[in-house]
Amino acid sequence: MKIAIVLGTRPEIIKMVSVIDEIILRGHELILIHTGQHYDHEMSDQFFEELELPTPNYNIGVGSSSHGKQTGKMMEGIEEILLKETPDILLVQGDTNAVLAGALVASKLHIPVGHVEAGLRSYDITMPEEVNRKAADVCSKYYFVPTEKSAINLSLEGISRKDIFITGNTVVDACFRNLEIAKKHIDDIENSSNPSNSFNPSNYSNSSNSSNNSTSPDSSKSSSFSNEILNLLKLDNIITLTMHRAENVDNKKRLTDIIDAIAELKDFNIVFPIHPRTKKTMENFGLYEDLSKLDNVHLIKPLGYLDFLLLMSKSLIIVTDSGGLQEEAITLDIPSLTLRYNTERPETVEMGGNILVGADKDFIVDSANKILNDKSFYDKMSLAPNPYGDGTAGKKILDIIEDSYEKGECRLDS
Ligand code: UD1
Ligand code: UDP
Known part of the structure; x- marks a missing residue:
């Protein structure tokens, strides 16, 4: 079977x-x-190298621009490739512009679309991601949803239950596999007390990953843990902070309120791997320099996945507006404060691991201090089952696709 994936x-x-x-x-x-x-x-690139992914067959190179221009360029490029390659199925993941472009182009070429992480809804149509995920779901044939709740969202929109498959979220697969690799490496470093050893994840690969050798990039390029992150991991009371949503970082008032809250969290060490979008707007709004001067705030460049997983796993709290981090926090049993007023991941809130603090300065500060002084939060989370599954979503998705292909449903001419 020929399977195409669009990602960006x-x-x-x-x-x-x-x-x-x-x-x-x-x-x-x-x-x-x-x-x-x-x-x-x-x-x-650092993720392709570190996670030993094959080099993409095509890179359309759209870069940054307005939504219309960026999506238009993607569609043009994807159409050309799909016409040439004629895959049996196209897979997209999540809610970015790549998902919109890929799903729209493939469906018009009558190539079946499988949407991984389908069915999420924030019901906030001002978010570009909500538009993208809804439009992609109109174009899809296979809906790989993480939870029963997302399945219900799709059913309510008239999607037939037979096309909806509850698989869990593939982020749990990524989290489990790579945290194990990262922790093993940290143990090795502690045992050898030589933090400068370069790290080759293939030494720790599981069987499914090692079968990847023929396509994996040169493993000598694999990441090493930087001394910077090793030092940060020794700190107490860590908050991992990330943000990049347009509604937070492009809005001066909201961004200022969030940064003011961060500056008040003196009892924590705040590690902030900063998204390029956020760095640019913080600099433009004159917010970067003052924050960077605070001793307990560590502004660093975006981390590789292994470093970042270790950082999250050593954190007391995760403060974020990221979708993936809300899921990873739950998976690692770390409470999160989400810098939004709604979420398409309500499971995280319902199981008691996520508080929607928005951009409300006092609410952010009070919630962080409450968690610092109330350890029962962690006990509650560790007892609750992970709503996003057991780390086998990738296997389930392929089982479903193969089964459908065997039945002759997953072809251009079916
Ligand atoms: C995009 C996705 C968002 C996803 C996020 C993950 C859409 C509409 N948005 O948002 O859903 O959560 O990725 O991080 O698809 N930039 C760089 N270098 C880069 C990439 C971006 O400097 O490699 C800067 C550029 O100034 C750019 C800005 O970041 O204009 C925003 O990038 P863009 O890809 O448009 O949106 P994200 O905020 O990254
Ligand atoms: N992540 C990472 N390094 C970082 C910040 C995030 O590897 O410095 C990972 C994180 O673990 C998660 C994903 O990037 O898996 C989330 O990406 P992002 O927040 O940009 O997008 P979203 O999930 O909001 O779409």
């Missing part, structure tokens, strides 16, 4: 790892199409 940003790369591994492991032909929406080394 950091979270899509991470969340497609287990699907790509399964495609290669099972001997299917993979056509990997990178739109080039994220292009900095820290936002794209």
